[in-house]
Amino acid sequence: MRTIRLIPLVPAILNKMNTDMITYTILFINFCLAISVHEYAHAWAAYRLGDDTARAQGRMTLNPLAHLDPIGTFCLLFGYFGWGKPVPVNPANLKDPRRDGVWISAAGPSANLLLAILFASVLWILWIGPGSFLWVGQESLGIMVSAIIMGILLNLSLMFFNLLPIFPLDGEKVIVGLIPARWVRPVLRLRSYGMVVLLVLLASKPLLDFSIIGWFAGKIIYPVYCLLVPSGLEMVL
Secondary structure: OOOOOOOOOOHHHHHOOOOOHHHHHHHHHHHHHHHHHHHHHHHHHHHHOOOOHHHHOOOOOOOHHHOEOHHHHHHHHHHOOOOEOOOOOOHHHOOOHHHHHHHHHHHHHHHHHHHHHHHHHHHHHHHHOHHHHOOOOHHHHHHHHHHHHHHHHHHHHHHHHHOOOOOOOHHHHHHHHHOOHHHHHHHHHHHHHHHHHHHHHHOHHHHHOOOHHHHHHHHHHHHHHHHHOOOOHHHOO
């Protein structure tokens, strides 16, 4: 499954934090975790459905070293988007490639949603029971909350962006597996334009003076974030 993991971040969260080593460390740790969970979920789903290609290549692991792409990581730290190495899937090993492909493709975004919910649960614990965290200094608590918020946003961004029906993102593969068979070939012909569309999305601000990614984050990602976090934290961005 040749898939590039593009991760649009919400730049506002970085503008609210000091752009220093702590920020980049938090970003990098969250990125490693989000990518590892995403790719592991793809590999695990493929293995459960009969394809052990990813497992045989050491990709069914949460070790980020197995999933990080050097260029993708560099772009994340300096361009607010990044990607990991795609998990290999051999459709010939699947009983029903179209149906199983849907589950495998959806596994990555689903795992990121679960991770975002897990982060939000920790945030609720910190918010409701501050007495349990008196040992945490004010500055340390602020860094912890910022790290959790960034983790929520990063995982939501990874989930929603990968669900866009644009090749080579997961959403396109889900669509291909769900539409009637007679529509598959016309949809597959559109794959050659996928990277062009993605580049336009990422470069829309300088090209069109309108950030499509920013609009997407504001209209879709941020409202879901507000549903997950305690009241009052939705304005921290």
